Amino acid sequence: MTAAAQGLFITLEGIDGAGKSTHLEGLANLWRQRGRAVRVTREPGGTALAEKLRDCLLHEPMDALTETLLMFAARRDHLRLVIEPALQAGSVVLCDRFTDATFAYQGAGRGLDPAVLTALEQWVQQTDAGLLRQPDLTLWFDVPPEIAAARLAATRAPDRFEAEPLAFFARVRAGYAQRAASAPHRIVRIDASRPAAEVWQAVLEVCRQKGVLA
Ligand SMILES: Nc1ncnc2c1ncn2[C@@H]1O[C@H](COP(=O)(O)OP(=O)(O)O)[C@@H](O)[C@H]1O
Numbered sequence: 001m002t003a004a005a006q007g008l009f010i011t012l013e014g015i016d017g018a019g020k021s022t023h024l025e026g027l028a029n030l031w032r033q034r035g036r037a038v039r040v041t042r043e044p045g046g047t048a049l050a051e052k053l054r055d056c057l058l059h060e061p062m063d064a065l066t067e068t069l070l071m072f073a074a075r076r077d078h079l080r081l082v083i084e085p086a087l088q089a090g091s092v093v094l095c096d097r098f099t100d101a102t103f104a105y106q107g108a109g110r111g112l113d114p115a116v117l118t119a120l121e122q123w124v125q126q127t128d129a130g131l132l133r134q135p136d137l138t139l140w141f142d143v144p145p146e147i148a149a150a151r152l153a154a155t156r157a158p159d160r161f162e163a164e165p166l167a168f169f170a171r172v173r174a175g176y177a178q179r180a181a182s183a184p185h186r187i188v189r190i191d192a193s194r195p196a197a198e199v200w201q202a203v204l205e206v207c208r209q210k211g212v213l214a
């Protein structure tokens with residue numbers, strides 16, 4: 001008898017326009033080809049309630065603490081209804097952003113106290129077994145804000161976050177760097193300023209090196 005597959009939780013991070021979404025389906029196919037169930041999801045969002053909160057977060061004016069609390073409220077619902085059940089069932093969960101984004105955007109970007117974020121993280125991500133749920137692997141698509149902005153200008157109308165100035169994204173990027181330095185085993189930086197095909201090769205390489213593709 002073969003052992004049941006272990007759930008795998010992988011998150012994609014980076015400033016807006018870094019190119020995360022571009023590689024999400026390709027990543028999902030890697031595990032589908034290996035016969036694994038894959039759940040592709042995103043934050044804020046991923047459940048009916050969290051998608052409503054996403055709509056508010058992206059379009060309604062609010063202060064930084066309200067924004068942070070809504071991010072974590074959406075995350076709690078997402079964890080309970082989607083992420084935890086999928087991991088228990090042995091699926092691969094690929095999530096476009098998770099809590100590293102809160103440390104980068106609300107913490108480094110908006111100036112929220114990281115101690116408050118850490119407390120919320122501990123509270124919201126506690127599993128039924130009393131453990132702290134964290135991704136098994138985080139791919140950080142790192143790109144200078146100027147390049148990301150040029151990519152976005154060519155595509156879509158900006159939401160409340162994307163309309164922020166370059167200086168905001170420079171702080172967010174520094175926030176990701178700090179977070180990566182604090183969890184080097186989990187968060188892997190990918191130079192996302194290169195052409196998409198090269199970025200994809202780097203993604204494959206990281207997944208192989210980290211042993212998550214077996
Ligand atoms: N490596 C790349 N080089 C140039 N353009 C890219 C690259 N990766 C993605 N893009 C383009 O940049 C835009 C933003 O990419 P997207 O994947 O939506 O970013 P994100 O999800 O990180 O905000 C899209 O138009 C996409 O086609």
Ligand SMILES: Cc1cn([C@H]2C[C@H](O)[C@@H](COP(=O)(O)OP(=O)(O)O)O2)c(=O)[nH]c1=O
Pocket residue numbers: 016017021042043044071096097098099101102103105106161162
């Ligand atoms: C998950 C998360 C996202 N965000 C922001 C980053 C993005 O600008 C925005 C929506 O994320 P995203 O889904 O990446 O936007 P898009 O699909 O338009 O690229 O939410 C935070 O500020 N904090 C968070 O904790």
